[in-house]
Amino acid sequence: MRPTWEEYFLKIATEVAERSTCVRRQVGALVVKDKRILATGYNGAPRGLRHCIDIGCLRESAGAESGQVHELCRGLHAEQNAIIQAATYGVPIQGAVLYGTHQPCVLCTKMLINAGIEAIYYLEPYPDDLAARLLEEAGIPARRMRIEG
Numbered sequence: 001m002r003p004t005w006e007e008y009f010l011k012i013a014t015e016v017a018e019r020s021t022c023v024r025r026q027v028g029a030l031v032v033k034d035k036r037i038l039a040t041g042y043n044g045a046p047r048g049l050r051h052c053i054d055i056g057c058l059r060e061s062a063g064a065e066s067g068q069v070h071e072l073c074r075g076l077h078a079e080q081n082a083i084i085q086a087a088t089y090g091v092p093i094q095g096a097v098l099y100g101t102h103q104p105c106v107l108c109t110k111m112l113i114n115a116g117i118e119a120i121y122y123l124e125p126y127p128d129d130l131a132a133r134l135l136e137e138a139g140i141p142a143r144r145m146r147i148e149g
């Protein structure tokens with residue numbers, strides 16, 4: 001059976017997540033406009049820095065709970081990397097849709113709002129109620145999806 005566009009892009013996001021270098025959660029994100037992929041991102045350390053899969057996780061060592069104390073993390077989130085990739089290559093993303101393996105955290109949500117993202121589709125929830133409230137206030141629909149296979 002032919003996948004819907006949402007399923008198609010979410011499946012690609014799961015492939016992008018396989019590049020993640022995070023030991024706790026592998027996340028992938030796509031920025032799409034007019035059914036064309038504009039940028040991709042996965043979570044991991046900044047360019048040129050050692051990855052958590054190689055040196056260990058600061059958050060794990062500190063006993064940080066999921067969704068808490070993001071400042072302890074060496075890595076950038078998938079959504080942040082997708083926005084940075086678009087900016088680096090001069091690709092405007094205003095009016096685009098984000099497809100991600102996980103619901104964005106509050107930090108990424110604020111960036112996505114300011115970047116002009118119009119909708120968000122994701123596979124897995126994330127424990128961040130403020131992010132969901134900000135998306136609702138901004139009028140940006142965020143929908144959890146399920147994909148087969």
